Amino acid sequence: MMKAVVLDADDTFRVSEIDEPVVGPSEVAIRVAYAGVQYGDVLVREGHFPIPRPFVPGFEAAGEIIAVGEGVDEARIGEQVVALIGGGGYAEVVTAPAVLAINASGVDSRTAAGFGWVTPTAYDLVDTVAGVRDGDSVLVHAAAGGVGSLAGQFAVAAGAQRVVGVVGNVGQVEYARRFGYHEVLTRDQFPDGLGEETFDVILDPIGGDTRVASLARLAPHGKIVVYGNIATFEPVTVSANDLLMHGQSLMTYNSNLASQTRPQRLADSAARAMALVADGSVRVDVTAEYTLADVETAIANLAGGVTRGKSIVGIG
Known part of the structure; x- marks a missing residue:
């Protein structure tokens, strides 16, 4: 079991105990240190995406690969990454397509979470x-x-x-x-x-x-x-x-859409962007850090235009 934020059918976010996800073929499992807050969370909360509830939101997660699925090099276990995912990031463990688990060894985990989709x-x-x-x-x-x-x-x-x-x-x-x-x-x-x-x-x-x-x-x-x-x-x-x-x-x-139809192209762009962040050419500005219990506030602040730069959620 693990802790996760679950969005229920009544549009309420709750910290719950749920089963850990099982890594599938071409996937990696990540022990999440920080998750990024992004506009996809707002769209889900407001019902613009027809996603069945209950749903674990969170579309970007930074942490360490702890397991790999069939077809993924076992040498990636232990790698620090940021994953671009379709949900599940506000949890202690998340699975992600291996191709979209971007190596983040050149930056700290807070910056990696802030990197997310926006970079x-x-x-x-x-x-x-x-x-x-x-x-x-x-x-x-x-x-x-x-x-x-x-x-x-x-x-x-x-x-x-x-x-x-x-x-x-x-x-x-x-x-x-x-x-x-x-x-x-x-x-x-x-x-x-x-x-x-x-x-x-x-x-x-x-x-x-x-x-x-x-x-x-x-x-x-x-x-x-x-x-x-x-x-x-x-x-x-x-x-x-x-x-x-x-x-x-x-x-x-x-x-x-790019993550679904051209994931390698998106991953290549992410890797080039990560290199510019790692060498200091571009700065990811993390301005706010929330806990799992404050996810609803973090998303509301983003929706209300209060947020500057990037917000993240500490897991655990």
Whole structure:
């Protein structure tokens, strides 16, 4: 038996005693030290994912591999990893696809948990999808969040000449400035506070009116990359003809889908991102640590826009 946080049918999170999971083929079992808090937890809590209850949430877990399944090298036992998983992270033991158990021996376990999904997501948004290059101008929404605080750093590392962040409130402005942003605006200052400025790349997890306003701020041949809908799930209609006239592109990124359809590609991106964190080029900022009993508060704080950087949960 082990301790785990269970989300029940009544939408309540409870610390419970449940059976330890059994490692399957191509999987590893991990003794969890810390689990990361991420937006997938919010979506599950709010019912956007049709996941049967009871369910153990937690989509990123850092710790030590204690067992391997068929087809996995036994030499991995004892390896320090962070696992990108489909749930189960808020528990003392979790199983994960071996390919998505990313070696984290170069960082401490708190940083590894903070690395989670946000770091490979930020890396892919900037380097893989948008292909930020020397001299580009980049605008990042939700710049004080987990992905945003990393995307600014990756954009600078990729050679962007100007990197602008947009945050939810004035209390987040100075925090976001720590991560490579040349200028930071609040949501109510966007877009008027930018004058007539346009951008080569815009990263948008917000949606709604913000997405419409962002499209109007694309430079010729610019790219907007959509990777979430924090504000609203209402669709934004875009004319492909209008994009074509200006050589612009609307692109999307879905890391959860990538984990299912192209797991090795996601793992490769995660490994490259991990190397940049390990050598100090990019910093994962863990700003809050919770216990298993406080998971509901951690998720509520993330949903409410209170969280800066990355929150983690200590296990045990």
